[in-house]
Amino acid sequence: MVTSLRSAVMSAFSAVVEPVRVEGGVLEEAERAATGRFELRSVSVAYGSETVIEDVTMNIPPQAVTALIGPSGCGKSTLLRCLNRMNDELGNVRVGGTIALDGQDIMAKNVDPVELRMRVGQVFQRPNPFPMSIYDNVAYGPRTQGIRNRDELDAIVEDSLRRAALWDEVKGSLKKHAFDLSGGQQQRLCIARALATRPEVLLMDEPASALDPISTQQIEDTVAELKRTVTIVIVTHNMQQAARISDQTAFMLRERLDQPARLIEVGETRKMFTNPDDPRTEAYITGRFG
């Protein structure tokens, strides 16, 4: 981890950087809370020689839900993966600009992606529990951190499952195989698994797109509950979902195939959906393309 001196310097630096304008409401309240705040400055992403995302500058407020919306192929998931450096794993991906988490540059050489990912958890599009028991799935992260104490693990597993709203359904059968759960339960298990490392931020890549409406509803309820303690960044294709669950919305668009995607507009969700500044945002939200 970074030294406190370094983070102090970084926060002083980021205070100088132009803050995102937010007028009152949820976001301002959230800004005051402590950790899990991302600041992206001129972020670009290139696969090999092709730049796919260019010049994304935005803040992600802590303890709030930020939705990334936009048509398929506009780089939402790629941008999301920048935040826990999962792009590192895909090979041949270069990320430019700066991304700071609580004032700390996460792309700095001295930042270990492994430690970063314990602070920034991820839930994937399809439920992907490990082929092991419910308990072992949730305990995977803590065990990776070196926690071996049985009581401590038990407590983390229970707490994580409660926060993911799955505890009541599985508390009697923690030894059951994760694959015996329904798709929606599996996805909430994956949320619990991600929560077990006590992350400050949870990245969700279309977490409900493979689920039925009832499971989707449960995931959304979980997200609404979680944002009191965790920063959530969610990629979604579902405009209603973005409107329902997010506090801030960022609209990305790749206008031409030979051009990289850009951030068109970012702002408070209510405003984005009722009175967007950019005509392209309005066109997308009202379903005229994408």
Add this chain to the structure above:
Amino acid sequence: MRLTRAQRARLSESVARSLLGAAAAVVIGLAAFVLVYIAWRGVPGLSWEFLTEVPRNRGREGGIFPALVGTLYVVVGTGLLTVPLGVLGGVYLSEYAPRRPSTRLIRLAVANMAGVPSIVYGLFGLAAFVLAAGFGRSILAASLTLTCMTLPVVVTATEEALRQVPADLRHAALALGASKLRTVMTVVLPAAAPGIVTGVVLGLARAAGETAPILFTGAVFQMRRLPDGPGSQFMALPYHIYTQVTSVPNWNRDLVWATAFILVLTVSAASAVAAVWRSYRRRRTAW
């Protein structure tokens, strides 16, 4: 007679179905015939004495106990060498090997090793392990020779099994802060275990049944005692059959067929156990 399009389609469909069915029936029939025939010829020679006693009268009487134990030793020895080497090699090829020509060369080499005739391995084992390395004709030399033969099977099976584990599972572990090594050891390898075990059982079954690789490297015609260590020579089931038929005048039909039956039985029992375990596990890996 003129057929409509739909009638033609139905006709070719039913012709194809019967041809494919016939081919499958021939294959299954052949396999069943071989097994039933071996059982039919082998069962009369079976007895408790046959399984627990040493051969007498050059193998015309008595049992096959030393050959049974010898084959077991060689297969265990081969397994001890093949499984770690083969699995680690497969993990390297699937998870770590960079995508470049030298990696393709390794893969090509492995594929070619699988195609080398077993008698060539026998000759190689004689030169490399028995003579050059100085292990003499022994369980060790024979196991090493058989390892050369089974390694490609295990490496390839491991690599294939690992490749079939969805990338999503790897990403999930990495996103939880697991290192690549931990991801492979705790998530990817266990998920791939059924495929790996299949490869191991196939490879070892082949090792148990091969005569050529042990011909020059340690198998002997007859032993009155059991092997006392990895440096010892040994009897083996396939070699026992071979020497009985080729070198013993008036060989005992019943006992040789019974030996063949035991060999087939042990190998298929191992495959069956692996298959049952795999199907149990497969329900747990639904991709």
